[in-house]
Amino acid sequence: MKSLFDAEAFSEIKNRIENLAEASPRQWGKMTHGQMLHHCQGPFNIMLEKVDYGMKPNWLAKVFFKKSLYSDKLWRKNLPTAKFLREKEHRNFNDEKAQLMRILDEFESQKDRTEWTPHPGFGYFTRDQWGRMQYKHLDHHLRQFGV
Template structure:
């Protein structure tokens, strides 16, 4: 599994984002591209302590889904989204794109930080798991828009 802490992977993700336009159509799901950009910011804001969506620890999620957050198995299409992380209102494409790119770079630039606070739902992740999880989430949604 690739990691967002890898500079080459960071550049790849940015390149894929730049291939999208405000008229990009999803292959699956209901989000428009600007909503997807906004949604993809949540996990980055959580780890960077820029937002607290008031998610609660969940033993069931930790037990059954934690490994799926960073393993090599792709997530299936149309996975349910936590209600607090859903984006239903229209968003501005350029604003959301720029915000996402800034967060990706900020996270990636912290590749030397080896200790991270626990995830509010899943608990402790290692350095490697954080990098893989962030990549996997972004990759899943970029695939949603066929890039």
């Protein structure tokens, strides 16, 4: 799996987000384009300690799901979304796209960090695992909208 800490993968993701349009056809799922863009900010908000979603440690998630967050195996379509990251409100496409690009730039500005605060639900991730997880999540949702 590519890592968002890799300059080439980072550039690829930013280009794919730039190519996302409101008219891009949804391939699966229920989220609108704006909701998906807002949803994709959540894992960065956790990593960058910007938002406390009230997550609690979950040993079942650590044992059965954690490795799938950064493994090479793609996630299947229509996976259920974590309750705290579900989007129900209307989200403005252009505003959310701009905000996701800003948060990506903030993430990139911290690429040389070697230690990150443990994830509130899954615990410790290495730098490589964080980078792979962030890439995998964005890739999944960009494929959801055909980019």
